[in-house]
Amino acid sequence: MSENIVIHDYDLSRNDRNKRNHHKSFVLWFTGLSGSGKSTIANQVEVELFKQNLQVYSLDGDNIRSGINKGLGFTKEDRLENLRRIAEVAKLFVDAGHITIAAFVSPLISDREQVKNIVGQADFIEVFVDTSLEECERRDVKGLYKKARAGEIKNFTGIDAPYEAPINPDIHIKTEQVSVAEAVKTITNYLNNKF
Numbered sequence: 779m780s781e782n783i784v785i786h787d788y789d790l791s792r793n794d795r796n797k798r799n800h801h802k803s804f805v806l807w808f809t810g811l812s813g814s815g816k817s818t819i820a821n822q823v824e825v826e827l828f829k830q831n832l833q834v835y836s837l838d839g840d841n842i843r844s845g846i847n848k849g850l851g852f853t854k855e856d857r858l859e860n861l862r863r864i865a866e867v868a869k870l871f872v873d874a875g876h877i878t879i880a881a882f883v884s885p886l887i888s889d890r891e892q893v894k895n896i897v898g899q900a901d902f903i904e905v906f907v908d909t910s911l912e913e914c915e916r917r918d919v920k921g922l923y924k925k926a927r928a929g930e931i932k933n934f935t936g937i938d939a940p941y942e943a944p945i946n947p948d949i950h951i952k953t954e955q956v957s958v959a960e961a962v963k964t965i966t967n968y969l970n971n972k973f
């Protein structure tokens with residue numbers, strides 16, 4: 779019962795961890811359609827930051843939807859709950875001093891507003907992985923678009939569920955115009971200038 783919960787103050791703070799790591803911690807949040815390139819780019823950004831000896835950790839669909847969020851589907855409500863829990867986990871990683879990379883479709887502006895509110899605006903960097911539906915469907919990395927078109931998957935983002943593009947993302951990657959390596963450079967340059 780929440781009235782019986784008393785918060786214990788620990789001596790060590792996020793600030794102590796950031797000082798020892800010699801860098802700030804924050805969330806790098808990738809949003810985009812399935813197949814847009816979120817995981818591919820996020821993975822390479824993580825490798826690059828790791829090489830720079832930074833504390834970095836990635837959250838993605840595999841470790842989240844098959845673990846802590848097992849049982850959640852793709853209705854509007856389930857996605858919101860999926861993203862709420864991910865935001866809470868990301869916040870813990872930030873407190874632990876990690877640059878926390880999260881790559882989720884997070885289709886609605888209100889989904890991402892919720893994440894921003896949980897994580898805190900100052901610790902939230904939004905990366906829009908902008909790839910047209912046509913190109914995602916052409917890639918069809920997991921064969922899901924074909925199934926969605928055939929009506930075998932319901933509520934598929936871009937087909938019969940909405941995707942609302944960010945209006946003013948911190949970083950905007952157009953994957954039909956830049957390579958993965960160029961996208962990674964853009965993101966790491968942004969981070970190196972900012973933190």
Ligand SMILES: Nc1ncnc2c1ncn2[C@@H]1O[C@H](COP(=O)(O)OS(=O)(=O)O)[C@@H](OP(=O)(O)O)[C@H]1O
Binds near residue numbers: 860
């Ligand atoms: N209905 C529907 N709509 C969208 N995506 C679907 C759906 N069903 C399964 N998948 C697969 O699940 C991945 C998206 O999960 P997310 O947790 O990122 O989605 S969300 O943020 O809660 O909307 C997404 O993975 P990515 O391709 O990595 O984006 C899909 O492979």
Ligand SMILES: Nc1ncnc2c1ncn2[C@@H]1O[C@H](COP(=O)(O)OP(=O)(O)O)[C@@H](O)[C@H]1O
Binds near residue numbers: 810881907952958
């Ligand atoms: N410029 C690019 N940036 C990112 N991915 C690209 C690019 N060009 C082609 N791709 C390919 O597109 C696919 C994107 O898949 P993935 O990273 O799993 O997307 P998501 O995580 O958004 O579902 C990969 O097969 C990747 O190699």
